[in-house]
Amino acid sequence: MTDTSTLTRNQRLVLDALEGAEGPLGAYRILEELRPNGLRAPLQVYRALDRLVELGLVHRIECLNAFVACSAGHDHGGETIAFAICEECGRVTEFVDPEFEHRLGAWCSRHAFRRGKTTLEIRGLCESCAA
């Protein structure tokens, strides 16, 4: 679990906004929500997000250009984080799959590929939207 006691006020506000959100939020949505708390400039939000992503408390979902709070509160280390993204309702489910991790690791060592941070974004329909 990442230590959150060193977060600045802005970082904590941004994290709270993401933790309370139903789904992923873009930086401008976060700014809108935090205006009453005194945040005015997009840069304040971006700076806080950068740090939160670095700490592993928040993940960036590239295909949506949006951010989510880490749902597990775990320290991911080098493992691959997967997101199942529902294109209908926007629900995002985060998971880690040891078997996938294992196979990916095997491929990388076979090809002497030194992989960096890996995020898997799976788009489709969630259970209730597919029904």
Ligand SMILES: [Zn+2]
């Ligand atoms: Zn996570």
Ligand SMILES: [Zn+2]
């Ligand atoms: Zn859905």
